[in-house]
Amino acid sequence: MITNTRxxxxxxxxxxxxxxxxxxxxxxxxxxAGVKVELYDKEGNKVAETTTNENGRxxxxxxxxxxxxxxxxxxxxxAEKYKFTKQNAGENxxxxxxxxxxxxxxxxxxxxxxxxxxxxxxxxxxKATEGIDSTWDxxxxxSRLPQTGGEEEPKPDGKLPNTGGGSTTxxxxxxxxxxxxxQSNPMLISLAGLAILSLAGTVIVTxxxxxx
Numbered sequence: 001m002i003t004n005t006r007x008x009x010x011x012x013x014x015x016x017x018x019x020x021x022x023x024x025x026x027x028x029x030x031x032x033a034g035v036k037v038e039l040y041d042k043e044g045n046k047v048a049e050t051t052t053n054e055n056g057r058x059x060x061x062x063x064x065x066x067x068x069x070x071x072x073x074x075x076x077x078x079a080e081k082y083k084f085t086k087q088n089a090g091e092n093x094x095x096x097x098x099x100x101x102x103x104x105x106x107x108x109x110x111x112x113x114x115x116x117x118x119x120x121x122x123x124x125x126x127k128a129t130e131g132i133d134s135t136w137d138x139x140x141x142x143s144r145l146p147q148t149g150g151e152e153e154p155k156p157d158g159k160l161p162n163t164g165g166g167s168t169t170x171x172x173x174x175x176x177x178x179x180x181x182x183q184s185n186p187m188l189i190s191l192a193g194l195a196i197l198s199l200a201g202t203v204i205v206t207x208x209x210x211x212x
Contacts, residue, residue, distance in 0.1 A: 009110040010132035011039070011068065012059040013123060015052045017082070018139035023089025023097055025137065031056030032082075032140060034075055042067035042107060059124050059132065065111040072103040072138040082140035097139035105136055 015032040037058045039047045052058045119131040
């Protein structure tokens with residue numbers, strides 16, 4: 001009796017948006033569909049290509065035992081907004097992101113010694129006889145994080161900038177700055193001049209009277 005002894009394997013499975021930047025999948029984080037995933041053998045030959053579906057899932061099924069490597073590539077639109085998150089964060093290999101900044105994983109061994117193989121996977125239909133290694137995921141983060149603070153713009157409250165040489169002066173819009181010693185009041189100058197002239201006239205008259 002001849003039986004089919006051919007063993008096959010599968011690789012998957014997920015791409016997501018790492019919104020809290022921790023490098024780990026969280027239940028409330030969004031999926032990322034449409035990411036291209038390429039499968040290469042250990043000689044660098046492309047074996048297959050697929051894209052993540054509307055649930056962020058991908059899979060390469062019924063593979064022969066061997067060494068493989070994955071390459072994740074964002075679409076042009078995604079690449080303008082995102083970059084790959086940190087690699088191998090935490091200790092749970094099923095929840096971390098496995099790609100470097102260029103989207104490459106390390107070499108993956110698919111054989112009976114692979115401890116991550118499972119037949120209890122339910123997110124996709126697996127045909128491989130030995131199950132799937134579903135721990136190969138890729139997360140992305142925003143390339144440019146939104147500004148959360150920094151230097152505040154000066155407020156229009158009338159405060160003059162402090163240059164470090166002394167205290168600042170506060171003025172209200174429409175209020176004149178106080179007079180300082182270098183500015184003269186024209187009326188005071190006129191009164192002072194008249195007083196001097198009157199005094200001089202008195203002195204002259206007194207002298208004339210004495211001389212007579």
